[in-house]
Amino acid sequence: MSLLLSPAQVAGLSLKNRVVMPPMCMYAVEKEDGKVTPFHYAHYGARAIGQVGLIILEATAVEPDGRLTNNDLGIWSDDHIAGLKSLVDELHAFGAKVGIQLGHGGRKAANAIDRIAPSALAYNQDYGVPREMTVADIKRVQNSFAAAAKRAQEAGFDLIELHGAHGYLINQFLEPLTNHRKDSYGGSLENRYRFVQEMLPHIKANFNGSVWIRLSLTAYDDSGIQNTIEDWQNIGRWLERDGIDCIDVSTGGLLDSRPNIPVYGGYQAPYTSRMKEAVSIPATAVGLLNSPELDEYLLQTQQADLIEIGRGLIRNVNWLADAAAILHDHQFKVYNNSYERGQVK
Numbered sequence: 001m002s003l004l005l006s007p008a009q010v011a012g013l014s015l016k017n018r019v020v021m022p023p024m025c026m027y028a029v030e031k032e033d034g035k036v037t038p039f040h041y042a043h044y045g046a047r048a049i050g051q052v053g054l055i056i057l058e059a060t061a062v063e064p065d066g067r068l069t070n071n072d073l074g075i076w077s078d079d080h081i082a083g084l085k086s087l088v089d090e091l092h093a094f095g096a097k098v099g100i101q102l103g104h105g106g107r108k109a110a111n112a113i114d115r116i117a118p119s120a121l122a123y124n125q126d127y128g129v130p131r132e133m134t135v136a137d138i139k140r141v142q143n144s145f146a147a148a149a150k151r152a153q154e155a156g157f158d159l160i161e162l163h164g165a166h167g168y169l170i171n172q173f174l175e176p177l178t179n180h181r182k183d184s185y186g187g188s189l190e191n192r193y194r195f196v197q198e199m200l201p202h203i204k205a206n207f208n209g210s211v212w213i214r215l216s217l218t219a220y221d222d223s224g225i226q227n228t229i230e231d232w233q234n235i236g237r238w239l240e241r242d243g244i245d246c247i248d249v250s251t252g253g254l255l256d257s258r259p260n261i262p263v264y265g266g267y268q269a270p271y272t273s274r275m276k277e278a279v280s281i282p283a284t285a286v287g288l289l290n291s292p293e294l295d296e297y298l299l300q301t302q303q304a305d306l307i308e309i310g311r312g313l314i315r316n317v318n319w320l321a322d323a324a325a326i327l328h329d330h331q332f333k334v335y336n337n338s339y340e341r342g343q344v345k
């Protein structure tokens with residue numbers, strides 16, 4: 001039996017396997033009201049039937065102006081709870097654990113009326129120059145994250161993940177490239193960490209499941225002023241101290257310049273290993289992990305605790321069944337007998 005497809009206890013969750021569907025924006029909210037649509041039930045439901053152990057819903061906005069686009073899911077109002085709850089109930093009924101990524105786009109909020117960021121630095125010309133957040137803005141957004149955590153609790157999610165990666169608001173605070181503040185939220189690494197640190201106790205008071213964060217461990221900038229791996233390891237240690245249960249390790253997205261880096265199967269996994277050197281909480285790996293043998297190797301050698309399959313699961317809802325065939329994992333069970341009849345023997 002493979003580690004990839006066998007049950008696991010990770011970050012306080014009982015999972016039926018170690019395959020995670022990472023958050024992926026679907027931009028499917030045509031009414032622009034942030035509410036779950038029939039598409040979401042079908043899209044996520046199909047992956048739950050495909051036996052994904054943990055599904056993390058796409059970046060979901062804690063404020064209307066925090067949406068990456070107006071077609072994003074939202075959790076800024078109590079009106080969002082019922083739709084999210086019925087989606088969670090459906091996915092639970094199919095045996096998946098369910099998370100939600102809580103996000104704010106900051107300077108990368110494409111349709112924001114009042115676009116805010118730690119500093120008045122544009123992502124690019126299309127997005128325009130954001131307004132530098134006042135301390136009152138900071139407190140309001142922190143409260144919005146905490147309120148979103150409470151709604152996620154009411155909707156029955158097993159975990160929440162703070163979107164601290166890919167150049168969105170939390171990432172903008174953490175990186176010196178995008179945070180030029182002169183007050184206690186900018187300058188030193190400790191100060192840049194303060195935005196997320198201050199909200200964690202409130203988030204944890206409002207949500208009693210597993211609390212994760214996604215980080216981009218490099219901005220792929222060679223100017224010498226981005227966080228180093230050692231800085232990210234320190235952030236990881238503080239996050240563990242402050243109650244985070246798992247670090248979802250990604251890279252990039254902070255800057256508009258496309259990094260000229262080699263991209264190959266497992267290219268981001270070394271960043272997960274570096275984070276695991278620093279923390280004792282689990283860490284996930286993501287990024288072209290479509291080879292089940294590579295995934296099994298990363299798990300067996302303890303370079304990652306969970307494996308995230310993004311685009312692979314968009315292409316193939318039966319990714320796990322195919323992985324079981326490749327790994328000769330005869331213990332793996334598809335959803336039911338009818339699905340069993342559909343397997344190529």
Ligand SMILES: Cc1cc2nc3c(=O)[nH]c(=O)nc-3n(C[C@H](O)[C@H](O)[C@H](O)COP(=O)(O)O)c2cc1C
Pocket residue numbers: 022023024025026058059101163165166214250286287288289308309310311312
């Ligand atoms: C369509 C699409 C939407 C995405 N949306 C998000 C998102 O909402 N939040 C996030 O953290 N990452 C997002 N990502 C990044 C994925 O979670 C994942 O890290 C990335 O696709 C690399 O994994 P993969 O090679 O398995 O696809 C998105 C990726 C895709 C393809």
